[in-house]
Amino acid sequence: MTAERHDDAPGSGRSRRADRLLPLLIAASLAGAALLGRSALGPHPGRAAPAGVDMNGRPVQLDPGAGPAPQQRQQQDAKPEGAGRFVVPSVGLDVPLGTMNEVAGSVVPPGFASAFLIVNLGAPTSPATGTVYVAMHSLRWGAVGPGNYLFAPETGTSKVAPGAAVLAGGVRYVVDGATAVPKAELPDADAIWADVPGRLVVLTCLERPDNSPAVDNFVIVAHLDPSGGDPR
Template sequence: MTLTRRAEWLVLLLAAISLTGAALLGHYALTHHDHATTEVGVDMNGRPVQLDPGAELPPEQHRQQDAKPDGAGRFIVPSVGLDVPLGTMNEVAGSVVPPGFTAAYRITNLGTPTAPEEGTVYVAMHSLRRGAVGPGNYLFATETGTSNVAPGAIIDVSDTPYVVDRATTIPKSDLPNDTTIWSDIPGRLVVLTCLEKPDNTPAVDNFVITAHLAPPYNSAQQ
């Protein structure tokens, strides 16, 4: 299936709640539950985090994701102090559900997985709320919904540097059909997370950063 066809029904399912009873990001509406659900990981401060009830993929789709939380290098945004492992995963049946909360994930079956000059590289990650912190939280200011990553900033994806062009907010319902996001453009990076809200209610928008390939860059020098 082509990227354009797949994007027609692609939905980011980045849904989670913390063990403290706090709702985190999500495509699904999130509500407080008095009972605990299965722990699946921790946030960047070591706090236990769970997928929101209903967000867990069926076992076969989970297997087809072939998700790995690291092994593909690092995802680094020096200007905001973000430096996390870069994992890999597949989009499966129209869903992107990163399995962890402390890594960024390159979507290997969208755009180009290994040759950035030939197409778009897509990276997804969780952002969290109620005091929990995921990689996506570094990218925007929760109180204002504005980007922390300015145009011209560098994003390093597995030692491949990109220069940020813009950041935008897209309603979750509009994302699957947004051709500006899902067009496979050579040398482009698209970073996706959920835009958390200051009142800690469920996210209704996605936060998207787009960037283009830069000259050779050594992140350690920044």
């Protein structure tokens, strides 16, 4: 992946629209095979040690070359919680909302059981003035990440209907819709990266029923609910 210099400081809340965004790398097309059955109790023989655990506490192994480099991990400054909760009541999703930076055009959440607020994109601390971006893992081979709650892999369709409520860090949103975007096309998807006031964009990988690596990102778009309140 070709690097591009950005002089904006982390946490500046900048829009990436003008940068034409470098490839965004999210979730389990890159991170993904959970160890199942007896091997779920520990590392699979002959394979790398687990990178973390899924929402059910089972070890998750990264695909080869999928993990961020040590320097990138440091620059992510990721925390798996601390920004409240990410809740989609209609599908039973309720996980910690952590924080992380996009680094060099790449977003690879470091944890598999949290959603992550991207603090240097859009307007993460001022939802009424711009777009809030949240990324999370989905996983293959029976493992469960937050993203797995959002879509049906058999059909590639959303489980979260338009009009459904989403709570991100105590802020209530109403879902407008969802779409699949080929990973190669996501960097140039201007409609997604436009810094629109009062908008939430949720990103994960769209897993496939044959457990092969994902080729699409799954994107949910929502708007601030003017009535406010907790959707639960």
